[in-house]
Amino acid sequence: MIRLAIQGVGVLGGFGCGLGDLEKRLMEGVPAFGSLIVPVEGQELNMAAYTADSAPLERFVNKRATRRIDHFSRMALLGACLALEDAGELESSMERVGVVIASGYGPTRTTFSFLDSVFDGGDACASPTNFSNSVHNAAAAHVAIQLKAGGPSLTVSQFEMSVCSALMTTQLWLAEGRVDKVLFGAVDELCSVLGYCWGRFFPGGESMIDPFSLDRQTAIPGEGAAFFLLTRDEQARYGHVSQIRQESIQAPLSSGETYLLNLDGHAGCSTGYRQVLPGSASVAVYTPYYGSLPVGQAFDLAVAAMALRDGRLPGANGFAGPADPGWQLAQGALDRNRLICLKCDGRGRVGHIRVEKS
Amino acid sequence: MKRRQPVAITGAGCLCAAGPDLAACMEALFRGQRKPAPPELFSAGHAVKYPVFEVPESFFPASMPADPDMLRTARLARAASAEALADAGWEAADLERLKVGVIVGTTVGSAMNNEAFYREYRDGGSPGMEPIGRFLAANPAAAVADYFGFRGPVQTIVNACSSGTDAVGIAAQWIRAGLCDLVLAGGADELCRTTYNGFISLMITDSEPVRPFDLKRKGLNLGEGAGMLVLESDALIQRRPDRVRAWLAGYGGACDAYHLTAPHPEGSGLKHALSEALDAAGCQPEDIAFINAHGTGTPDNDRVESRTLADVFPGIPFLSTKGFTGHTLGAAGGVEAALTLVCLEQERIPANIGFSEPDPDLPACPVAVETIVAGRFALSQSLAFGGNNAVIVMAKGERR
Numbered sequence: 001m002i003r004l005a006i007q008g009v010g011v012l013g014g015f016g017c018g019l020g021d022l023e024k025r026l027m028e029g030v031p032a033f034g035s036l037i038v039p040v041e042g043q044e045l046n047m048a049a050y051t052a053d054s055a056p057l058e059r060f061v062n063k064r065a066t067r068r069i070d071h072f073s074r075m076a077l078l079g080a081c082l083a084l085e086d087a088g089e090l091e092s093s094m095e096r097v098g099v100v101i102a103s104g105y106g107p108t109r110t111t112f113s114f115l116d117s118v119f120d121g122g123d124a125c126a127s128p129t130n131f132s133n134s135v136h137n138a139a140a141a142h143v144a145i146q147l148k149a150g151g152p153s154l155t156v157s158q159f160e161m162s163v164c165s166a167l168m169t170t171q172l173w174l175a176e177g178r179v180d181k182v183l184f185g186a187v188d189e190l191c192s193v194l195g196y197c198w199g200r201f202f203p204g205g206e207s208m209i210d211p212f213s214l215d216r217q218t219a220i221p222g223e224g225a226a227f228f229l230l231t232r233d234e235q236a237r238y239g240h241v242s243q244i245r246q247e248s249i250q251a252p253l254s255s256g257e258t259y260l261l262n263l264d265g266h267a268g269c270s271t272g273y274r275q276v277l278p279g280s281a282s283v284a285v286y287t288p289y290y291g292s293l294p295v296g297q298a299f300d301l302a303v304a305a306m307a308l309r310d311g312r313l314p315g316a317n318g319f320a321g322p323a324d325p326g327w328q329l330a331q332g333a334l335d336r337n338r339l340i341c342l343k344c345d346g347r348g349r350v351g352h353i354r355v356e357k358s
Numbered sequence: 359m360k361r362r363q364p365v366a367i368t369g370a371g372c373l374c375a376a377g378p379d380l381a382a383c384m385e386a387l388f389r390g391q392r393k394p395a396p397p398e399l400f401s402a403g404h405a406v407k408y409p410v411f412e413v414p415e416s417f418f419p420a421s422m423p424a425d426p427d428m429l430r431t432a433r434l435a436r437a438a439s440a441e442a443l444a445d446a447g448w449e450a451a452d453l454e455r456l457k458v459g460v461i462v463g464t465t466v467g468s469a470m471n472n473e474a475f476y477r478e479y480r481d482g483g484s485p486g487m488e489p490i491g492r493f494l495a496a497n498p499a500a501a502v503a504d505y506f507g508f509r510g511p512v513q514t515i516v517n518a519c520s521s522g523t524d525a526v527g528i529a530a531q532w533i534r535a536g537l538c539d540l541v542l543a544g545g546a547d548e549l550c551r552t553t554y555n556g557f558i559s560l561m562i563t564d565s566e567p568v569r570p571f572d573l574k575r576k577g578l579n580l581g582e583g584a585g586m587l588v589l590e591s592d593a594l595i596q597r598r599p600d601r602v603r604a605w606l607a608g609y610g611g612a613c614d615a616y617h618l619t620a621p622h623p624e625g626s627g628l629k630h631a632l633s634e635a636l637d638a639a640g641c642q643p644e645d646i647a648f649i650n651a652h653g654t655g656t657p658d659n660d661r662v663e664s665r666t667l668a669d670v671f672p673g674i675p676f677l678s679t680k681g682f683t684g685h686t687l688g689a690a691g692g693v694e695a696a697l698t699l700v701c702l703e704q705e706r707i708p709a710n711i712g713f714s715e716p717d718p719d720l721p722a723c724p725v726a727v728e729t730i731v732a733g734r735f736a737l738s739q740s741l742a743f744g745g746n747n748a749v750i751v752m753a754k755g756e757r758r
Contacts, residue, residue, distance in 0.1 A: 001535060042482050099613065105470055106516065114556065115476050123403040123555050131556035132619045132743060136468060136516035141744030144615040150630070152611035153746055154524065157468040157516045159497055165513045172531040177360065178611075178634070193470075196479055200487050247457075248509035347500070349512070 001243070002175045004167075005236030005358070006228055008089065010082025010185075011302050012075060013224025013290045014050025018082055022289065022299075023306060026315030031208060031288040033220060038195035047195050048207060050222035050291030054078050060085075061146055068129060069142050072107035076139035076187040077146055079225030083183065084147070087229040087237065098151035098179035099140045100170045102162035102186040104294020106136035109191040139187055151179040160269075160343055162186065163297040164246040164351025171244055174232045185227035186298030194221065209292065211263040211285040212322045214274070219265030222291020226298035228305075236358045239308035241301075242338070243354040249275050249344070253352075258282045258330045260300045260307075262343040264292035272344025279326040282335075284313050297343040297351065304339045304355045311357075361640040364605035364753060365530040366595045367587050369446025371438040371544075372696040373418070374583025374689070375411035376682045379441055383682075384700050387708040388728060392682045394567045394579050400551045404558060406565045410549055411581030411684030427492055430582075431467030432501035434689070435546035438584035438696075439502050442542065446588040447601055450506040456594075458508040459538035461529050462498035462586075463521025463545035464688035468514055471552045498546050502586075510538050515688075519652070520611070520742035521545055522585065522691025527609025527750050529589045539594055544586035544692025553687065554580055560619065562656045568685075569712035570653035570678035571660045571724045578654040581684020585692030587699070602755035604699045607641070607735065610634025614745030620658055625666035627747040628739065632670055635749040639735060643671045646751070647733030648707050650698045652741045653678020653724070654685050655712065659741060661720060668722035675731060677724045681711035691740045695750060702736040702754055 011018065014033045015025040025032065036049035054074035057066060060081035066074060080099075084090045111134045117127035132138070137155040144153055152173065156166035163186050170182050199205075202217050210218040230241070253259075255278040263273060264287040277283070290299045307313045312333045321329035338356035345351075370380055375393060377383035386392070394409035413434070415424070422437050424430075439460075443450065472489035479485050495501070499512040513528070515521045522545025529543030557563045562577040569575040589606060612630035614622035621628070636643065649671060651663050655678075667676055679697050686693050701707045710724035739749045 039482075041484055103516075106468065108470060111469060111471050112476060114552065115471060115473060116480070118473075118552075118555055119477060119480065123551075123558075124405070126555040126559040128556070128559040128561075131559055134469070134471075134556075135465065135518050135743050137518050137742070137744040137746065138618065140517075141613070141618050141746075144613040144745060145617070148615050150612060150615050150627070152631075153517065153613040153744065154528075154611075155516045157497070157514050158499065158512060159494070161500075161512065165511060168511060168537065169513065169528055169531070172528075172535050172537075175535065176362070176531065193476065193479060197487065197490050200484075246511040250509065349500075 001171060002232050003240035003242045004171055004174060004230045005233040005240055006238040006305050007231055007236060008083040008087025008229035009302050009305050010079045010086055010227040012078055013052050014222055015289050017056045023314060025289055029315055036190055036195045038192050040196055048220050049190055051190060052224040070107055070110045070133050072187060072189045073139040073142040075225040076101060076185055077143055079185050079227035080143045080147060080183050083227035083229045089229060094147050094149040096151055096180040097149045098173050098182045099143050099149050099153045100166050100182055100184045101140045101155045102166035102295050103136060103157055104159050104162055104188050106157055107134055107138060108189060108194055110134045112191060112193055160294050160345035161246055161349050161351050163295050164244060164353060167353060168244045168246060170230060182230045183227060184230050185225060186295035187225040188223055188293045188295050190221055190223040209265040209288040211265060211287055214270035215267055217267045219292040222293045224290060226302050238305035239355050239357050241353060242356050246351040248348050249350045252276055252278050255280045257340050260304050260339050260341045261285050262287060262296045262300050264296055266292060266346060269344050269346040272346060272350060274325055276350055281327050282330040283322060283327045284330045297341055300341040301353055304341055307334060307339060308355060308357045362638040363534055364607045365533045366590045366602045367604045367606055368590050368601040369442040369588035370696040370699050371441025371445060372585040372693055373434055373437045374683045374686060374693055375413055375581055378417035380696055380700060387682050390709060390711055392711055397549060399549055402551060402554055408558060408563045408565055409567055409579050411579060412549055413582050427495060429467060429492060429496035430548035431464055431546050432496040432498055434548060434584035435462050435498045435502050436505050438586040439542050442586040442588045456539040457510045459510040459532055459541040460499045460503045460508060461513045461515060461525040461541060461543040462502060463515040463525040463691055464498045464547050465518055466547050466550045466553060467498040468516050473551060502542060517746045518742035518744055519687055519690055520740035520746040520748040521688040523740040523748035523750055524611060526587055526695050527748060530606040530609060533589050533591050539591045541589045542586055543589060545689035546584035547582055547687045547689040549580055549582040564655055567712060568655040568681055570655045570681055570710060571664060571720060572713045573715040573717040575655045575657060575660060577656050578685040581686040583683060583686045583689050583693050585689060585696040587695055600757060603757045604702060604755040605753040606750060607753040608635040608639030608751035611748045616745050619743050621662040621741050625662045627745055628666050628741060631747040631749045635751050639751040641735050645733060646671060646674050646735050646737050647731040648736050649674060649676035650694050650738040651676045651678050652739055653680055664720035664722045675725050675729050677707050677710040694738045698736050698738040699752060702752055705732060706730050
């Protein structure tokens with residue numbers, strides 16, 4: 001199978017907008033998050049959350065063109081523009097560019113806004129604008145329309161496996177020559193209803209993700225987008241995605257690799273990591289910088305791309321290392337030219353993305 | 359573009375308003391029978407009772423009773439998958455040692471839009487989490503894989519109404535690349551008040567039974583169902599060559615990049631998708647025996663499709679099967695792939711029900727009567743919100 005060359009990266013989330021902001025946050029070593037207002041039983045709860053600002057989209061697309069585009073699609077469009085800008089391809093032809101987007105839950109705010117229109121005005125007053133923007137592939141459509149991307153388009157919603165699953169198909173599109181480039185991205189958004197669900201499923205409320213406290217629920221919800229411009233070139237600005245696997249957890253993985261884990265504070269997922277990772281594995285975690293979201297693995301992939309570009313894992317982790325499983329915390333210079341981004345979903349599935357230096 | 363290695367289709371299953379299984383659906387199609395009716399699964403406050411194509415409870419297999427912890431979409435997908443696997447001659451236990459993937463296209467099956475839950479929350483209550491738990495447990499591809507104990511990759515495609523066609527095309531890519539030995543692929547979707555209200559709000563729903571390509575067409579009727587196919591690797595097929603019902607010969611896809619809900623007026627994305635699919639199959643337009651068009655019955659869709667078909671496939675017979683099934687959204691591509699497969703085998707297509715009066719604005723009309731079709735290839739196409747266009751080309755198999 002061919003390797004996917006990472007030519008551009010565009011990210012936004014609770015850390016800010018762009019790879020530079022993420023890098024800066026990683027260097028400063030201070031996780032930052034905002035808040036999500038969650039009305040419950042007449043009161044407004046202020047829940048810790050990593051929220052993203054899509055306002056910088058105006059730098060790429062005029063305000064008028066995006067006035068009917070919701071937050072979910074705005075985040076995706078901004079991520080896509082940032083990835084193209086990073087690759088120096090904002091002005092390039094997009095005719096043979098495919099768009100592939102992964103999302104755990106899709107455009108939740110607009111989904112509920114559509115229901116608001118039904119509840120407020122009756123069935124006959126349902127909002128057509130909200131309905132058409134509530135389909136999961138609305139973000140891919142807006143990206144294709146605004147950027148004139150004429151290749152095939154795919155949106156995948158496989159909860160925590162979305163990134164791996166969608167990336168598998170991306171690899172095949174490039175391998176088969178269906179497209180010359182793929183704008184591959186992942187996006188998920190927060191809304192008050194998700195906040196309510198979060199509070200019900202995980203009562204308590206944490207102040208910081210503690211990724212290696214495997215048995216303790218410390219997750220803090222996040223939102224954002226992470227996009228990549230991928231080609232099949234031999235030269236890559238960041239490195240290559242060389243292998244993608246997604247399957248039920250079976251045999252343990254090799255101990256001779258460095259794993260970038262999407263341990264995001266969900267105690268229910270920790271069993272999977274314990275099952276697949278040998279005790280001596282070398283691991284790194286960056287979820288405290290972008291929060292817990294179904295497509296968090298795409299942010300890990302962005303960090304891995306930076307690490308391969310620089311030959312070292314970025315920043316200094318400001319949290320305690322692994323205890324019980326005996327994993328070794330990887331920091332500083334990379335001791336081999338590859339990383340594996342690993343995500344377990346708590347339902348017995350695991351997704352691997354191996355990234356290596358060109 | 360280049361020719362691709364065809365991938366064997368060894369089984370098909372379909373459950374929709376036309377029938378409880380694929381054979382029953384085909385009988386209904388060739389009898390010219392359809393049963394659109396106002397929805398019974400939910401009520402709505404519109405002055406007009408727009409008809410839908412609902413799956414009666416009696417159509418579900420007895421082995422798959424309604425499960426309060428599972429979405430109807432997942433139940434539909436599992437039922438069609440069970441039929442497809444049986445048709446392919448597989449027991450789930452036979453597949454334990456194989457790498458089996460599942461790809462399901464859907465729309466409703468991935469939407470967190472439970473009205474009762476949200477209404478209670480919005481009204482200041484604290485709704486229980488059962489509907490959310492059900493949503494999280496019922497991701498269609500994972501629900502099918504879990505039911506049969508498959509351990510390979512899963513992918514739920516949410517490309518709106520082209521999802522099912524994309525699922526079948528991508529399944530062939532997974533097989534060709536060696537990612538899986540066998541892939542169950544297709545689409546599944548349930549009827550839902552949200553989509554019912556949504557399509558009515560867009561003013562593209564017909565108050566009469568749907569009339570694809572007819573002069574008086576006013577829009578779609580929603581439907582529900584699932585259509586699933588079994589695709590297998592060459593290595594598996596070498597052991598069972600007589601199981602091949604058809605070959606997935608070509609797949610193409612392209613985005614119009616034009617409008618969120620309207621197709622490109624010249625069908626630019628559709629033409630790209632058709633070109634890619636024909637190239638991949640290594641065939642010419644005149645090699646196509648018939649086309650199962652998207653044919654929703656909306657003025658825009660049918661106009662663009664008719665113009666494109668007249669342009670690319672002059673004289674090739676085509677029909678829309680949505681007059682029998684309703685528009686099953688994310689399931690449509692899977693349902694129509696299964697129906698196309700049987701029509702190719704039987705060398706005949708049913709009349710395009712609902713079509714009686716040609717529209718002078720449409721340069722090509724569907725078949726108005728049951729029609730004998732000859733040729734090795736058939737084509738099924740889907741157009742979707744977001745400007746997605748997906749096309750598959752099937753070739754006749756060896757199973758008799």
